[in-house]
Amino acid sequence: MLMSTGAEAAEKAIKIAKQATKRDAVICYTGAFHGRTLMAMTLTSKIDYKLNCGPFAPEVYRLPLPNTYRYSNGLTEDEYVQQELKRLHESGKNLVNPKNVAAIIIELVQGEGGFTVAPQAYIEGLRDFCDEHGIMLIFDEVQSGFARTGSWGAMDHYNVIPDLSTWAKSMGSGMPIATVIGKAEVMDAAAPGTIGGTYIGNPVACAASLATIQYIKDVKLNERGVEVGNILRTRFEAMQTKFPQIGDVRGLGAMMAIEFVKNGDPRQPDGDLCSKVVKGCAEQGLIIISAGTYKNNIRVLSPLTISNDLLNKGLDIIEEEIRKATLS
Ligand SMILES: Cc1ncc(COP(=O)(O)O)c(C=O)c1O
The missing domain is CATH 3.90.1150.10 (Aspartate Aminotransferase, domain 1)
Incomplete structure (x- = not known):
């Protein structure tokens, strides 16, 4: 589905996940940035981006992003990831009932967070956790997509498939275009009228994006x-x-x-x-x-x-x- 900004993509991805699961809650991460609209700002971590902008959207829960450099505290990356996966599973007991969680949204490389790269084993464990509980896994590729990581998406480096993903920025070389990509059965759960917008699919922005994609291919x-x-x-x-x-x-x-x-x-x-x-x-x-x-x-x-x-x-x-x- 096309739209105009990265924040709008985050809003729409969450709405699609909620409709697909008929659940209310969302889990996000410390250090995250997902945009400046109400849900996107709520999902965003750093207080400076949302000072005096509350109240925020309800039913949003936050887990620490596994930041190996800052927090592993002498553990090997593997040990640290196991500790954080344990925390993820415990969140089902002490944070929010996973059967009420519609989506978990994560940036594989945090943009505004300072390029913290999520560990491979954590993302694999996250995929398993989502599968176990019927939660939609959303990758925010707004900053990391379209050649930035040397690939079409950061997800290509992980070999883990999300249920939904959000894209913008480099997608249109500066023109206002964004997208939510998802599994057909998930996308189709959105009822007509719930995820539209006046400017979505704007022909000029689409032309810019198609030209960008062609250029990315042409010049490798x-x-x-x-x-x-x-x-x-x-x-x-x-x-x-x-x-x-x-x-x-x-x-x-x-x-x-x-x-x-x-x-x-x-x-x-x-x-x-x-x-x-x-x-x-x-x-x-x-x-x-x-x-x-x-x-x-x-x-x-x-x-x-x-x-x-x-x-x-x-x-x-x-x-x-x-x-x-x-x-x-
Ligand atoms: C990872 C990520 N998600 C979402 C957004 C929001 O995009 P926009 O500014 O187009 O609303 C940004 C913008 O910096 C971003 O880096």
């Missing part, structure tokens, strides 16, 4: 996404060896981020350092923004058509500003 933009991601990872890892304040380098494909912490401690986010780097870059003509709950991440979402020279020029500026900010 998914492959370019991998290349851009490799450049970013190599450069960021090299910076990490010089600046211990970079606690983590992470991402998927061309969605790469760095996280600033104090004393090498994942639990001591350094938002001040990050804001100095952002400001310094702006003075050099490079516009970047901070991301994450503590505003201590820098993520790169450059155009995938960027030249290697221009990308490296931007990275040079970031590196230089980190150097200056860590000296002061």
